[in-house]
Amino acid sequence: MAVGARSGTEEPEEPAGRGETPRPVTSSVHPSPPRSGAQAQTQRPSSADSSDPSGTGGTSDTLNTSAGEEASGGMKKAKKPRAFWKELPILIGIALLLALLIKTFLVQAFSIPSDSMQDTLQRGDRVLVDKLTPWFGSKPQRGEVVVFHDPGGWLNETPTPEPNPVQKVLSFIGLMPSAEEKDLIKRVIAVGGDTVECHGTGPVKVNGKALKEDSYVYPGATPCGDRAFGPIHVPKGRIWVMGDHRDDSLDSRYHQNLKGNGTVSENEVVGRAFTIAWPVNRWAMLPVPDTFDQPGINKAMAATPAALGLAGAVPIVMWRRRRLTGTRNPR
Template sequence: MTYEDRDLTTAETDGGSRSSVSRRPSRGRAALPVWQETLLLLAGALVLAIVIKALFVQAFYIPSESMEPGLVKNDRILVEKPSYWFGGTPARGDVVVFKDPGGWLGPEDVSQASNPVTQLLTKVGLYPSGGHLVKRVIGVPGDVVECCDKQGRLLVNGKAVDESAYARPGGNGCDPGTAGVCYGPMPGVKHWKTPPVPRGMLFVMGDNRAHSADSSYHLCTAAETDCSDSPWVASDLVVGKVMAVVWPASKFRIEHAPDSFDEVPSR
């Protein structure tokens, strides 16, 4: 056995000073104080939250009863953004969150939280934000939307759409002789029809058809001679598609687009 072998054996088996020296802490960089590590972790979490909000998922709350019965006022929802990446656009039936096209929101809808902590959490996506609208896409570019057939159903490109699974109809507003419900009520108007939806635009409606200031509400009718409203929502104002209801916990569910529009022909 060489000198080096004897020395190694002694260091591995001897519980004395040699073994203690072998376990001496390295002379590398000293550990950060706990408070500094905590600040770094918080900063990293904030950066991650901002990235997630900007690119992937954002939390919102429902501001009104316009999307009942499915989405109730003050429900918390998650909106996903990747579906509309790389040229993807909203499809008929999608429930989308979008920025105000101009004058659609009232003062109470654009008010911001006064609590500084809540404001910060909202900005980084950790608290549901307001100031946006939530509606269902009814018409995409080229579509013509019309109210209504004899059963009170909307027509999209001449095809009646059965929305009874998710929409709440109004009790009037359709042509005389309908079944007593109307999925496109407009005060004082029995029948309405849109021009083709322009390129880059959408025609949207709330599911609570008698209580939603949506595209049909802002539609200029043939009887109006001085009308500057626009019923369209630009696709680039869309933040994303509703993917889930997360609060109240008893209502948690994943949202899926209905098949109501599957047979609507393109124009």
């Protein structure tokens, strides 16, 4: 008897033995995936699934993971701080610029090259000079130690050393005293409007008042040294200067044959030396000696307000007198 053809996906049934029930044949083909959208929906986890409390079906976890990746990426893209050796040239440049500005407008260091200011200043001392106050109209005062440019001809016989390139750079920015600039340092004895003189062994007189100079004149030196002078009237805008070592200082006394008759223009003054900064064991301030504060030394200046007061009072008295005369003698 002919047997009908079976599906190729089915295997032949094993013949049942005696007394055994035939077993169904298991198919080797896997079930096909769901064909409809409704069936696909039944395969997704429900919104009430405890593994996804937000009910978004795993979307929250995905967003959190992405945010973490973006944050880590942002941290990686952050700029790293520069190494110190890269910042060092910038720091040095700023420091040099500040030093140049300070030297130009505020304070400058000067080296003492001679013994003309002994014992107040010794050869090799470094002094700091105030350059700020002259910008605000401050004028040199009696008793101050000042640095000034050569007025012309004072240092003709003094050789000027030639500095090396490093010294030039350091002096330009103010970290080292300049060796090329022809500057001098002396003490102001008289200012514009004063009369100064010294005869024999002294003392020096300013406006007829003798100066007591024992506190700063070099021990053993006479106030006039070997060059008597005066009386000399100091013109307005100029100063008369002398070194504290009167026997070893080519100051105003020795340049009376030059322009200004030995006086120095206030415009040539660099500034006032206010302290000894180096060496450390020589550190000291440079105050104005008390002798310049004694009564009578400013009599010329004290007379000026009195004269102005008198000049102002005369017109007032004349006006008042005319008024009284007009009242008594009416027309």
